[in-house]
Amino acid sequence: MSRVIIAKTGLDGHWRGTLLVSRALRDAGFEVIMLGMARGADIVSAAVDEDADLVGLNVGGRVEVVERILDDLAVAAPGVAVFAGGVVPPWVRRRLEARGVEVYPPGSKLADIVAAARRLTRRSPSTASEPDETPQDRDE
Amino acid sequence: MTDDRRTASGIPVKGHYGPDDVPLSAREALAAGPGRTPFLRGAYEGMYRTKPWRIFQLSGFGNPADERERLLFLLRQGEGGIIMEHDRNTADHLYNVDHPEVVARREDVGLTGAVIIGVRDYETILEGIPIQDIYTHPGGAVVQHAPFALACFWTVAERRGIDLHRLAGTGQSDFFLTYVGCITKQQIPPRAGLRLNGDITEFCLDHLPRWVPVSIAGYNGADSGLSAPDELATVFATAVEYLDALAERGRHEPQELSHKVGGVNFRVGMDFFEDIAKLRAARKMWAELLERRYGIRDEKARQLRIHVVTAGSALTYQQPFNNIARGTIMALASVLGGVQSLGVACYDEALSIPSEHAHQMSVRIQQILQHETGIDAVADPLGGSYYLEALTSELEARAWESFDEIEQQGGFIEALDSGWLHRRAARRQSEQWDEVESNSRLIVGVNCHEIDETPFEIDGFQGTTDAWDQAMARLADVRSSRDGAAARRALHELERVCRSEENIMVPMMQAVDADVTLGEIGDVFRDVWGDWEPPIRP
Numbered sequence: 230m231s232r233v234i235i236a237k238t239g240l241d242g243h244w245r246g247t248l249l250v251s252r253a254l255r256d257a258g259f260e261v262i263m264l265g266m267a268r269g270a271d272i273v274s275a276a277v278d279e280d281a282d283l284v285g286l287n288v289g290g291r292v293e294v295v296e297r298i299l300d301d302l303a304v305a306a307p308g309v310a311v312f313a314g315g316v317v318p319p320w321v322r323r324r325l326e327a328r329g330v331e332v333y334p335p336g337s338k339l340a341d342i343v344a345a346a347r348r349l350t351r352r353s354p355s356t357a358s359e360p361d362e363t364p365q366d367r368d369e
Numbered sequence: 370m371t372d373d374r375r376t377a378s379g380i381p382v383k384g385h386y387g388p389d390d391v392p393l394s395a396r397e398a399l400a401a402g403p404g405r406t407p408f409l410r411g412a413y414e415g416m417y418r419t420k421p422w423r424i425f426q427l428s429g430f431g432n433p434a435d436e437r438e439r440l441l442f443l444l445r446q447g448e449g450g451i452i453m454e455h456d457r458n459t460a461d462h463l464y465n466v467d468h469p470e471v472v473a474r475r476e477d478v479g480l481t482g483a484v485i486i487g488v489r490d491y492e493t494i495l496e497g498i499p500i501q502d503i504y505t506h507p508g509g510a511v512v513q514h515a516p517f518a519l520a521c522f523w524t525v526a527e528r529r530g531i532d533l534h535r536l537a538g539t540g541q542s543d544f545f546l547t548y549v550g551c552i553t554k555q556q557i558p559p560r561a562g563l564r565l566n567g568d569i570t571e572f573c574l575d576h577l578p579r580w581v582p583v584s585i586a587g588y589n590g591a592d593s594g595l596s597a598p599d600e601l602a603t604v605f606a607t608a609v610e611y612l613d614a615l616a617e618r619g620r621h622e623p624q625e626l627s628h629k630v631g632g633v634n635f636r637v638g639m640d641f642f643e644d645i646a647k648l649r650a651a652r653k654m655w656a657e658l659l660e661r662r663y664g665i666r667d668e669k670a671r672q673l674r675i676h677v678v679t680a681g682s683a684l685t686y687q688q689p690f691n692n693i694a695r696g697t698i699m700a701l702a703s704v705l706g707g708v709q710s711l712g713v714a715c716y717d718e719a720l721s722i723p724s725e726h727a728h729q730m731s732v733r734i735q736q737i738l739q740h741e742t743g744i745d746a747v748a749d750p751l752g753g754s755y756y757l758e759a760l761t762s763e764l765e766a767r768a769w770e771s772f773d774e775i776e777q778q779g780g781f782i783e784a785l786d787s788g789w790l791h792r793r794a795a796r797r798q799s800e801q802w803d804e805v806e807s808n809s810r811l812i813v814g815v816n817c818h819e820i821d822e823t824p825f826e827i828d829g830f831q832g833t834t835d836a837w838d839q840a841m842a843r844l845a846d847v848r849s850s851r852d853g854a855a856a857r858r859a860l861h862e863l864e865r866v867c868r869s870e871e872n873i874m875v876p877m878m879q880a881v882d883a884d885v886t887l888g889e890i891g892d893v894f895r896d897v898w899g900d901w902e903p904p905i906r907p
Contacts, residue, residue, distance in 0.1 A: 239477050240458040242552040249802055265906045266554055268473040290477030318720045318829030335686040335719045336815040338806055
């Protein structure tokens with residue numbers, strides 16, 4: 230069973246989105262670990278300790294905070310895929326997508342999010358065969 | 370479309386309605402007219418003719434000077450009062466900007482409201498704003514934050530030589546935002562929150578006759594998923610907790626208190642008639658509840674005043690300009706339902722904090738309704754509609770059922786602490802979203818009429834980027850320039866009173882006057898009351 234960590238990057242506790250997404254992923258057979266409002270360091274260590282296949286970031290703040298988490302994850306847990314959702318204006322969405330992070334803004338279908346989770350977890354370290362599809366490489 | 374049509378809360382709707390659909394109790398309530406119990410038709414006799422609804426928008430971001438600029442902008446656009454938004458990262462959790470949780474997300478600081486360390490920041494924001502002449506919500510939406518926010522604002526007034534008796538405005542201290550919709554990292558438990566709200570209310574009874582001390586915000590329950598009947602029920606179940614707790618203190622009778630507790634907030638969403646009916650039912654329920662439960666017969670004591678915020682969750686990320694139409698429709702429903710003040714969620718809400726333009730549009734929507742449509746001429750203009758009266762009565766009946774369920778849970782606080790409310794909200798939230806995914810509920814731009822949006826894209830408001838650095842500098846300045854001994858004394862006194870049964874607003878006013886900072890107050894609260902353990906940790 231693939232493991233997904235769902236975390237909120239900011240200190241804004243609105244939970245509608247994370248709960249809906251977490252439930253949909255659980256219903257689809259994923260094991261979901263909800264970290265709530267977590268610091269970058271906590272997200273990174275959870276990804277390592279829990280041997281996560283995927284990290285879902287609920288973005289409620291600035292892109293710089295998200296980018297710091299992505300940088301730290303790339304170093305500490307390079308095989309773990311990341312996707313994001315939340316209040317993400319188009320320019321932030323493009324910036325995250327440019328480094329390989331799929332973004333699901335408000336109104337995204339849960340079916341699409343689940344499909345993305347399935348696709349992204351197929352690329353976990355043990356099964357990844359095409360290096361050009363890993364998030365770090367897409368950055369270039 | 371099938372023949373099975375229902376309102377957003379699931380009430381079956383027929384193809385047309387007639388006189389037999391209007392219950393006798395509704396006919397009696399209709400006959401009473403606006404401004405008379407049970408207030409079905411409006412809180413005041415003249416309604417908007419004598420008192421237009423107040424245009425009242427949430428606003429704030431960045432540094433204190435940025436927030437002041439936006440508030441002045443909105444006042445110039447024609448706002449009737451100001452609502453000061455605080456930085457969520459610090460205010461909700463009572464953290465100073467050097468708290469490790471905040472430092473870890475320092476770029477976020479100032480995104481959702483101004484960073485306010487203490488009374489000096491309030492002075493900066495309010496510079497040039499005639500607070501004695503306008504209506505103010507100075508922040509404190511979150512329960513543990515409210516005493517600090519109110520004390521800062523009132524202290525600025527005192528320093529300006531303004532008698533607190535003159536000040537008109539509202540607090541919030543909202544249990545729905547704090548414990549349901551936007552659960553914080555650390556928060557005092559609800560019972561401690563109830564005590565703080567009681568202290569604020571009693572302080573206002575003594576010193577601020579024109580102030581609404583706390584405002585129960587059903588909005589935050591409804592936007593978390595609660596249905597219209599549940600929103601009505603939970604708002605009044607909260608009010609009853611407040612009144613019972615205050616009456617138990619023995620200083621005031623429920624009749625003196627009910628008017629203070631009767632300034633509430635509801636969410637109006639896209640189900641046009643159901644939400645009009647909800648506001649009408651709310652006034653009637655409150656008047657009846659106060660008479661039935663407390664024997665209050667005085668009319669003014671039973672008059673519910675309503676602030677509405679239009680539903681942020683109804684606004685879409687896709688095709689954001691469509692949200693101007695949605696805002697207009699929700700504003701129209703609010704006005705037809707009878708409001709005293711109104712905030713229209715801004716069209717860019719799903720993308721960002723409001724831009725200046727989005728804010729201006731929210732004000733203009735309301736001004737167009739006030740000046741161009743004539744709907745302000747007649748109170749409760751839809752009153753007597755067979756459909757609306759049937760719907761109002763049905764909502765009321767369902768809301769009382771929900772109210773009884775909450776009572777069976779042991780009351781609102783128990784229903785909150787046990788997670789019963791959260792589960793109820795979350796279940797309906799899932800159901801609502803399932804309807805969208807299965808296309809049984811259509812949302813333009815989301816599951817129908819989707820387009821390539823690139824040509825109409827908006828950037829979203831980006832705010833300022835130096836709020837954390839600036840706040841760190843101000844914090845250092847406050848610490849080095851204040852009378853340290855006086856601040857320590859004030860904090861000790863605050864802690865002593867927190868542990869006693871005295872009113873905390875007295876030492877809170879002294880503490881903010883001594884330049885005690887937000888995070889220091891948080892430390893005292895955490896020492897005294899500890900943290901609430903939320904029933905869900907999403």
